[in-house]
Amino acid sequence: MGKVIVVTSGKGGVGKTTSTANLGTALALLGKTVVVVDADVGLRNLDIVMGLESRIVYTSMDVIEKQCELGKALVKDRRVDGLTLLAASQKNNKDDIQPEQMKAICDKLKASHDFVLIDSPAGIERGFINASAGADEAIIVTTPDVSAIRDADRIIGLLQHAGIEPINLVLNRFSPQLVGNGSMMDQEDVLDILNIDLIGIVPEDTGVITSTNRGIPLVYEDASPGSQAYMRIARRLTGQRIPIPDLEQKGFLSNIVNWFTRNR
Amino acid sequence: MNISIKQLFGRKPKSSNIAKQRLKLVITQDRLNVDDRFMTRLHHELAEVLAKYFEFSVNSVQMSLKQEGNSYVLVADIPYKKLHDLNARQ
Ligand SMILES: Nc1ncnc2c1ncn2[C@@H]1O[C@H](COP(=O)(O)OP(=O)(O)OP(=O)(O)O)[C@@H](O)[C@H]1O
Ligand SMILES: [Mg+2]
Numbered sequence: 378m379g380k381v382i383v384v385t386s387g388k389g390g391v392g393k394t395t396s397t398a399n400l401g402t403a404l405a406l407l408g409k410t411v412v413v414v415d416a417d418v419g420l421r422n423l424d425i426v427m428g429l430e431s432r433i434v435y436t437s438m439d440v441i442e443k444q445c446e447l448g449k450a451l452v453k454d455r456r457v458d459g460l461t462l463l464a465a466s467q468k469n470n471k472d473d474i475q476p477e478q479m480k481a482i483c484d485k486l487k488a489s490h491d492f493v494l495i496d497s498p499a500g501i502e503r504g505f506i507n508a509s510a511g512a513d514e515a516i517i518v519t520t521p522d523v524s525a526i527r528d529a530d531r532i533i534g535l536l537q538h539a540g541i542e543p544i545n546l547v548l549n550r551f552s553p554q555l556v557g558n559g560s561m562m563d564q565e566d567v568l569d570i571l572n573i574d575l576i577g578i579v580p581e582d583t584g585v586i587t588s589t590n591r592g593i594p595l596v597y598e599d600a601s602p603g604s605q606a607y608m609r610i611a612r613r614l615t616g617q618r619i620p621i622p623d624l625e626q627k628g629f630l631s632n633i634v635n636w637f638t639r640n641r
Numbered sequence: 642m643n644i645s646i647k648q649l650f651g652r653k654p655k656s657s658n659i660a661k662q663r664l665k666l667v668i669t670q671d672r673l674n675v676d677d678r679f680m681t682r683l684h685h686e687l688a689e690v691l692a693k694y695f696e697f698s699v700n701s702v703q704m705s706l707k708q709e710g711n712s713y714v715l716v717a718d719i720p721y722k723k724l725h726d727l728n729a730r731q
Contacts, residue, residue, distance in 0.1 A: 523660050530668045559655030566661045570668060 379410070381483045381493040382614075383512035383541070387528030389499030391520045392549040395585055396607070397496040398426045400516075402594040403611030405460035409491040412451060414482070415465040416508035417498040418474060424464050428592020429454060438466035441478045447485055456597070471503040476510035483511025492614070501531060509536065515544045516576065521551060521562045530571055545576035547610065552581045553624045564621075577610035578624055579603055669708045680704065687717070697721035 384397045394417075401413035414437070415423035424430040435450035440463075451461035463482070466473075486493045497508035509515065515536050519529040529546075536544050548564055555561035568575055582603030588595040595604045596611075609619050670680075688699050703718040 523664050526664055527668060527671065531671060534672065556657070559657050562657045562660055566657065570661065570664050 379487045379489075379491040379493060380513045381487050381495065381511050382514045382516055383416075383495040383497050383509045384516045384518060385497035385505060385508060385532055385536075386499060386518045386525070387501065387532040388519075388525040391525050392518045392547075392579070392585075393499075394422050394426050394496050395589065396516065396518050396547055396549065396579070397423060397494050398594045399596050399604075399607040400611050400614065401460060401492070401494050402427070402454070402457060403596045403608050404492050404494075404614065405454070405457045406596065406608075407611055407615060408459070409615065410459040410489075411492045411494065412461050412463055412486050412490050414463045414486070414493060414495045416479065416495050417504065418465045418507075419467065419470040420498065421465040421467050423496045424452075424462060425592065426589055427454065427462060427594060429462050429464075430592070433462075433464045436464045436466040437479075437482060438469050438473065440482060441474060447482065456593075471498070471507060474507050476507050479507045480511035487513075501535060505532070505535075509539060509541060512541050515541050516547055517544060517571075517573065518547045518549050519567070519571075520549050521556075521567055526562075526567060526570060533571060533573060544573050546571060546573050547576060548578045550581045551578045551624060556624075575621060576613050577606055578621060579606040579610075580624060666705045666707065669706050669713065672708070673706060673713065675706065691719065694725055694727070695719070695721040696723050696725060 384393050384400070386393050397413055401411050404411045413423060413427070415421045416437075417423070418438070424433055429452050432452050434452075435445045437450065439445045440447050440450050447463075451463055454460040454462065463486075483493055483495070493511075495508050495512060498504035517529050517532060517536075519525045533544055546568070548567060551564075552561055556563045564575055564578055580602045582595070582601055584595050584598060584601040585603050588598065595601055596607050598604050609621075612619050684702060684704055687704070688702060691697065691702075697719060701720050705716050707714045707716050
């Protein structure tokens with residue numbers, strides 16, 4: 378029996394889909410069986426971010442409407458063993474699915490996979506409720522800015538209320554340079570506010586943008602800092618104990634740079 | 642380069658610290674589910690009472706709810722000009 382993890386945030390555009398695609402792929406690269414589920418009905422993107430957009434035949438809506446078997450709706454990612462995608466319907470909207478129907482799909486999927494990762498839509502309404510209905514655990518993605526963190530706190534409250542535990546934090550688009558000169562909150566600031574466990578820090582990385590352009594998740598590219606960050610998070614999800622490296626720049630040179638650029 | 646002497650000597654607080662302080666306040670209110678009108682009403686009514694004892698400008702009163710560990714604290718910062726002479730009024 379595997380586990381269902383909802384990847385969510387509150388605020389839009391902070392990296393939920395990017396994180397779901399990369400963590401799903403990373404877990405499969407580590408030998409796990411994984412389904413990534415797009416729960417953003419009507420605004421699906423996980424398929425295109427993963428480069429699987431031309432291969433979607435059925436969606437979760439077809440499964441719910443009994444147009445096809447669940448297994449048949451799973452699109453196999455041919456680049457790595459053990460990874461499949463369940464797409465969201467693009468022509469329906471969030472109200473066309475009931476939380477119990479999402480939960481039934483999740484329960485079936487986790488019986489035959491190690492990990493089921495759900496890409497949640499932004500917001501606290503129906504889309505989020507559906508996405509988290511079958512979740513055992515949650516990953517909150519946030520960027521280090523005031524609006525994303527405030528919204529993350531709202532979501533954390535709702536998840537705790539629903540009994541979803543643990544709730545782990547991914548701090549995305551972290552800029553060591555901006556943190557170094559005092560214009561971006563660091564992980565301690567964010568954790569002090571949100572009070573949940575940090576599972577990883579993903580730096581701002583242009584590789585995320587180019588890999589998304591190509592439809593090839595960044596984790597296939599070993600050298601990129603973003604890729605390494607996602608691989609470490611995936612290992613932590615499998616239970617390995619890997620310390621979170623300090624990304625902050627504290628070298629002599631950066632101190633000099635900070636001296637001239639701080640307080641912006 | 643557009644850096645003032647003040648900035649060079651680091652007297653201006655870092656914007657990340659300001660962000661953190663502002664977030665802490667607003668999140669406390671979010672968590673307590675505080676009505677937007679609650680703080681304004683409290684502000685007005687408290688100011689009415691305080692006006693009997695102090696001379697101050699209503700706009701300079703700063704009030705916020707804070708979380709300290711497991712407890713919540715109402716913090717009020719009320720700069721006043723002088724105390725009223727209560728005896729004289731009787
Ligand atoms: N670490 C990063 N470095 C650089 N760019 C990033 C990073 N993470 C995400 N992005 C970019 O930010 C944008 C939003 O990312 P993404 O679509 O994953 O967010 P989302 O939370 O799923 O958005 P939505 O709420 O709309 O579903 C994308 O253009 C993505 O390439
Ligand atoms: Mg998304």
